[in-house]
Amino acid sequence: MVRIGLLAGLTFLGACADQRLGAPGQAPPLQTTTVKGDPYPVAQCTMDNLRAAKECDSIDFGLGLSANAVTQAINLTCYNVTPTAVQAGAAFGLIGVLIGAAVGEREPADPSNKRPPAYTAVFEQAGAGVVKIGFWVAKSMEGPEYYIDKVKTAMATCDGKMATPTVPAFAPPSVPPMETPAAGKPVS
Amino acid sequence: MRALFLALPLLVPLVSACVDRGAERAALDTLPPQALTGRGETVAVAKCIYDRVLGTDCKGEFQRMLITRDAATGDAVVMCDAHPGYGGATSNYAGFGLAGAIAHIAAVNEQSMRERDPNRYPIFSLALRPGKAEGTLEATAWALNEPEKGPGRRQLMADAFGACTK
Numbered sequence: 590m591v592r593i594g595l596l597a598g599l600t601f602l603g604a605c606a607d608q609r610l611g612a613p614g615q616a617p618p619l620q621t622t623t624v625k626g627d628p629y630p631v632a633q634c635t636m637d638n639l640r641a642a643k644e645c646d647s648i649d650f651g652l653g654l655s656a657n658a659v660t661q662a663i664n665l666t667c668y669n670v671t672p673t674a675v676q677a678g679a680a681f682g683l684i685g686v687l688i689g690a691a692v693g694e695r696e697p698a699d700p701s702n703k704r705p706p707a708y709t710a711v712f713e714q715a716g717a718g719v720v721k722i723g724f725w726v727a728k729s730m731e732g733p734e735y736y737i738d739k740v741k742t743a744m745a746t747c748d749g750k751m752a753t754p755t756v757p758a759f760a761p762p763s764v765p766p767m768e769t770p771a772a773g774k775p776v777s
Numbered sequence: 778m779r780a781l782f783l784a785l786p787l788l789v790p791l792v793s794a795c796v797d798r799g800a801e802r803a804a805l806d807t808l809p810p811q812a813l814t815g816r817g818e819t820v821a822v823a824k825c826i827y828d829r830v831l832g833t834d835c836k837g838e839f840q841r842m843l844i845t846r847d848a849a850t851g852d853a854v855v856m857c858d859a860h861p862g863y864g865g866a867t868s869n870y871a872g873f874g875l876a877g878a879i880a881h882i883a884a885v886n887e888q889s890m891r892e893r894d895p896n897r898y899p900i901f902s903l904a905l906r907p908g909k910a911e912g913t914l915e916a917t918a919w920a921l922n923e924p925e926k927g928p929g930r931r932q933l934m935a936d937a938f939g940a941c942t943k
Binding site: 612613614615616617657658659660672673674676677678680681684685688689692693696697701702703704705 | 819820823824828831832835836841842843844845846853854858860862863864875878879881882883885886888889892893895
């Protein structure tokens with residue numbers, strides 16, 4: 590019974606997820622802000638606070654950190670992890686969702702998940718000890734400020750987090766790098 | 778009911794062929810790369826070019842501007858990537874009744890594997906690498922030869938490089 594309830598929830602959220610737009614690379618950030626510190630420790634601390642507050646932690650959404658291979662910017666992303674098959678099945682009602690849940694698997698919360706995310710915050714070094722944060726938020730019923738406020742609230746206690754000398758700021762071992770394919774050439 | 782499941786393996790390739798953008802673009806030609814030189818620091822120039830180009834082109838639902846690194850050459854690359862994953866589930870197959878639903882879901886599920894494909898699908902790009910002399914940069918502007926758009930896009934990247942290395 591619980592499973593049916595969850596699936597009905599998925600149906601609803603799956604339908605909403607289709608309307609999501611707005612990610613880095615599509616447009617400039619909706620809003621930017623700066624804090625003191627280094628990008629990786631501030632991003633990691635923000636993600637820990639969001640997790641502790643159970644934000645972006647459901648059967649549909651999951652948080653992930655990744656580092657850009659060139660700019661060293663850290664992306665904190667709320668990924669859409671609904672199984673694609675469930676999202677597709679939602680169009681056919683509960684029975685479609687059931688079939689989707691039977692064949693589909695949860696999408697990963699890492700850069701291999703390219704689906705339109707719920708929101709992304711990009712943490713970039715903007716000078717010594719200064720982090721610039723840009724926000725992108727998908728279209729949603731709550732509006733972008735709702736999500737930006739959540740991330741800013743989570744970030745409040747992270748102001749001033751610096752990289753400790755033993756942890757290289759730009760080579761965090763726990764952060765999966767962006768995929769680095771042979772770009773600049775057509776890939777067939 | 779059993780017959781429906783048996784028919785699935787036949788239906789899925791038919792449906793997925795409709796959404797195979799990779800094959801579509803492989804048929805397109807590419808323009809010859811354009812070599813450029815300038816002065817500057819790789820990461821700063823890459824960010825500058827990205828900021829200049831963002832919002833001028835590469836605005837489709839399946840397209841994103843990226844800064845990434847070419848694993849093979851080590852070049853920093855600013856590019857417009859057209860990946861099937863960016864748009865989310867897109868199968869537009871509309872069948873009849875339960876069989877249609879099952880075929881649609883199976884096609885989208887198979888498609889989700891392709892959406893996680895780590896390859897990039899560049900439409901236009903600029904690859905940057907430090908030049909031999911101190912403080913110089915070498916670059917390669919490239920674009921897919923889409924009718925009427927390709928040459929303009931290669932020029933867009935060449936112009937951005939020129940403006941960012943002044």
